[in-house]
Amino acid sequence: MKVRVVYKPDGTVAVIHPAPKSRRPKETEAAWLARVFDKPLAPVYAKNGAGETVQVNPLHGLPFDDIDISELPQTRKYREAWRGEKGIGIVIDQEMKAKIDARPSEEEQKQIALAERIVSLKAARNELTGDAALACQREIERLSQELADA
Amino acid sequence: MDMQRRTYCEDAMALADAEGCTPECRQRLLNVVDCSLGLYYQGECLGIEDIFALGGVCERVIHVGPGAEFADPQDAFDSIVDAAVDNQYVVVLCPGIYTGNYVMPDYVHLEAKTRHRGACRMQSAVGVTLTVPVGSGCRIEGVTIETTGQAALDFPAATAGKHYHISDCRIRGDYNTDNENLVTIQGDACCVTFLNGTRFEYYETGDTGAANWHRAVYVTATSEVHFHNCIWRMEFDDPNGIMVGIDAAATYAVEWVIQGCEAHMHADNLLFAGAVGFLYDHGVGVEKYVETNHIHLISTKAGLGYGVFLDSSDNAGLLHATANHIEVVGFAGNFSYHAGNGDQICSASDFLNCAQGTSTAGTGVVDLVSSEACGELSVTENAWIGGTPAGVPAANTLYRDNIVKGWIQLNGTGVIAINDSFNVSGIVDGGVGLYTVTWDQDFANANYSCVATTDNYHAVVDTFAVGSVRVSALDAGHNYVDTTKVCAVAIGDQ
Numbered sequence: 001m002k003v004r005v006v007y008k009p010d011g012t013v014a015v016i017h018p019a020p021k022s023r024r025p026k027e028t029e030a031a032w033l034a035r036v037f038d039k040p041l042a043p044v045y046a047k048n049g050a051g052e053t054v055q056v057n058p059l060h061g062l063p064f065d066d067i068d069i070s071e072l073p074q075t076r077k078y079r080e081a082w083r084g085e086k087g088i089g090i091v092i093d094q095e096m097k098a099k100i101d102a103r104p105s106e107e108e109q110k111q112i113a114l115a116e117r118i119v120s121l122k123a124a125r126n127e128l129t130g131d132a133a134l135a136c137q138r139e140i141e142r143l144s145q146e147l148a149d150a
Numbered sequence: 151m152d153m154q155r156r157t158y159c160e161d162a163m164a165l166a167d168a169e170g171c172t173p174e175c176r177q178r179l180l181n182v183v184d185c186s187l188g189l190y191y192q193g194e195c196l197g198i199e200d201i202f203a204l205g206g207v208c209e210r211v212i213h214v215g216p217g218a219e220f221a222d223p224q225d226a227f228d229s230i231v232d233a234a235v236d237n238q239y240v241v242v243l244c245p246g247i248y249t250g251n252y253v254m255p256d257y258v259h260l261e262a263k264t265r266h267r268g269a270c271r272m273q274s275a276v277g278v279t280l281t282v283p284v285g286s287g288c289r290i291e292g293v294t295i296e297t298t299g300q301a302a303l304d305f306p307a308a309t310a311g312k313h314y315h316i317s318d319c320r321i322r323g324d325y326n327t328d329n330e331n332l333v334t335i336q337g338d339a340c341c342v343t344f345l346n347g348t349r350f351e352y353y354e355t356g357d358t359g360a361a362n363w364h365r366a367v368y369v370t371a372t373s374e375v376h377f378h379n380c381i382w383r384m385e386f387d388d389p390n391g392i393m394v395g396i397d398a399a400a401t402y403a404v405e406w407v408i409q410g411c412e413a414h415m416h417a418d419n420l421l422f423a424g425a426v427g428f429l430y431d432h433g434v435g436v437e438k439y440v441e442t443n444h445i446h447l448i449s450t451k452a453g454l455g456y457g458v459f460l461d462s463s464d465n466a467g468l469l470h471a472t473a474n475h476i477e478v479v480g481f482a483g484n485f486s487y488h489a490g491n492g493d494q495i496c497s498a499s500d501f502l503n504c505a506q507g508t509s510t511a512g513t514g515v516v517d518l519v520s521s522e523a524c525g526e527l528s529v530t531e532n533a534w535i536g537g538t539p540a541g542v543p544a545a546n547t548l549y550r551d552n553i554v555k556g557w558i559q560l561n562g563t564g565v566i567a568i569n570d571s572f573n574v575s576g577i578v579d580g581g582v583g584l585y586t587v588t589w590d591q592d593f594a595n596a597n598y599s600c601v602a603t604t605d606n607y608h609a610v611v612d613t614f615a616v617g618s619v620r621v622s623a624l625d626a627g628h629n630y631v632d633t634t635k636v637c638a639v640a641i642g643d644q
Contacts, residue, residue: 012581014578014579014580014581015566015578015579016576016577016578016579017566017568017576017577017578017579018575018576019558019568019571019574019575019576019577019590020568021570021571021572021574022571022574022575022576022590035575036575036576036588037576039575039576039588039617039618040617040618041578041586041588041615041617041618042586042596042613042614042615042617042618042619042620043615059578069565070565072565073565074564074565075564076562076563076564076566076582076632079581079582079632080581080582106625109625109627113626113627
């Protein structure tokens with residue numbers, strides 16, 4: 001199946017995927033794809049050449065390539081690093097790829113979030129008394145155990 | 151040859167031999183046997199006595215017309231004094247116009263000498279044009295029966311239990327009066343079959359009274375009425391009245407079989423209270439079959455009145471509507487299958503084309519109405535729901551505003567895959583966790599509702615437009631994230 005890769009002015013790309021069920025009986029593939037690919041999106045506000053704010057279709061008039069879906073990168077891990085240019089296709093921006101690789105993993109992010117939550121609860125506990133302080137302490141212990149398990 | 155037919159044919163030939171019938175007479179009898187077996191639905195056939203009564207054995211023939219034995223049909227009818235089940239007569243009308251109120255005696259049949267349309271015409275301006283025999287069944291073939299007054303053809307109450315075949319006839323009324331019925335059937339257990347291109351022509355031009363009824367066939371008895379390959383041509387100029395192809399009065403259990411017929415019903419100057427309907431069945435109980443008919447209900451005064459295909463209004467009937475082609479054009483009100491109290495209408499493979507008459511709508515309304523609590527409705531083909539609540543929405547009721555208009559489930563990991571969808575032309579992958587769903591059929595405005603969810607994260611819906619909406623998947627830290635299940639559902643005006 002074909003998809004359309006649209007190259008944005010900032011070098012990033014959008015990819016239009018047709019819904020298989022949207023093809024009408026007896027409609028040629030070319031007519032179907034043209035209908036889907038040319039569907040206008042919600043207009044956005046942008047500055048024109050004269051500096052005026054106008055509504056524009058975000059993908060209208062941009063360069064594109066229609067490619068087979070198998071030619072897309074097979075993982076989206078580096079989706080933020082997808083860049084492209086008409087005739088060249090999608091390439092991975094190595095600088096952005098390095099940034100992505102340097103990011104903590106999702107599991108690490110969860111652990112960091114847990115630790116931050118525990119710290120904030122401990123600060124709050126010092127302001128509380130009675131049952132509220134007790135409940136806060138129990139939550140700290142539960143999250144600490146969860147962090148230890150992770 | 152199936153066993154039942156063979157038995158009937160053998161019985162018929164045995165009787166023909168006993169009577170010393172001519173070859174022509176034997177063939178006529180076989181034709182009647184074939185015809186009768188073919189006409190009755192689901193294996194219900196005439197008894198052999200009924201067949202003899204309809205077909206006669208060796209009928210005596212009397213001609214009516216210029217230079218014939220009689221000049222007037224009634225004189226011919228009155229001359230017959232010895233008709234009986236085994237001594238039947240056929241009165242043959244030669245081409246001509248015969249004016250009067252004619253009453254057929256028992257065991258007499260009526261045929262046109264020529265089938266050229268309108269060549270053999272019986273007509274009247276006052277009273278019933280032709281009354282069928284009440285003490286026996288009969289057949290009437292090829293005759294044009296016209297009226298400008300009351301009924302053209304009448305089956306009185308005394309026809310109870312008798313069988314009638316009306317074949318290739320033209321039954322016409324040109325009315326400018328109130329509440330006229332072209333054909334009236336009043337005999338209990340009477341079985342009337344109209345067939346072979348019999349035409350019901352009803353032209354109403356002068357009646358302007360409110361809520362008058364104009365019926366081509368009106369049944370006021372518990373009876374069976376079958377139509378096979380018949381034609382209705384009805385034109386109607388009554389702003390407030392109701393024009394109906396077939397109607398049964400309330401409380402009568404009429405078994406309808408309507409197959410292979412064609413109806414053109416045309417209304418001019420209809421006002422809001424007026425209506426045009428093909429079958430108004432106010433009778434009780436029994437099953438009815440409406441199959442493979444072509445029905446065209448047309449109003450020239452767009453935006454007013456009602457057009458109705460089937461109205462089963464009252465009483466616990468089961469109406470089978472199958473493979474009909476229905477076109478309703480120009481009315482303000484809805485084309486309907488209208489199921490009354492306890493009714494069930496089973497519509498299978500009906501083709502519906504209903505254009506509403508307002509200039510702005512452009513598309514039709516199929517009104518699937520169950521007006522009473524017990525009604526059930528089953529539609530196997532697509533239904534277009536156009537209704538909006540007039541006030542507080544009725545409980546458990548389908549309106550145009552409460553139908554899901556589009557949905558999608560996609561896998562946002564790896565190479566994006568749309569797992570399934572409805573009314574979605576595609577998606578735009580705008581980046582990690584960012585999917586713009588484009589609708590195949592746009593919404594009327596951007597004020598529709600759309601909800602989305604994912605399998606592991608929360609979703610945000612924004613950037614509403616008539617043709618698209620953006621769905622984002624975000625993790626607990628509000629970072630965009632790809633995930634394996636992203637779902638969205640939208641409801642709103644289209």
